[in-house]
Amino acid sequence: MERCSVEVSTRGYWQSHQCARKAVLTIEGKGYCKQHSPDRRAEECKRQQLDYAQERHFSDLKWQGEKFFEALLKISRGHNDPRQLALDALRNITGDKG
Structure with a gap:
């Protein structure tokens, strides 16, 4: 399965990246890890x-x-x-x- 599709903050409000965790469920075509x-x-x-x-x-x-x-x-x-x-x-x- 793909990675989690949620954008998470790194430092401050202006920098973010895609969550590195493995997606464990899919809702409406988007993958989510347990946390997100x-x-x-x-x-x-x-x-x-x-x-x-x-x-x-x-x-x-x-x-x-x-x-x-x-x-x-x-x-x-x-x-x-x-x-x-x-x-x-x-x-x-x-x-x-x-």
């Missing part, structure tokens, strides 16, 4: 999106934790309406207007 097969690339893209979503979620939680900490500090220092302060902190995080 469309199914593998779709799985990798999905995995990266999930990783990013999880990282973003933890980042958001960290930021939100700081907001809750600020609210707790105000309550501990004798804020007049701790219930309203807690509700405001929750509204800021959830985006609830009501």
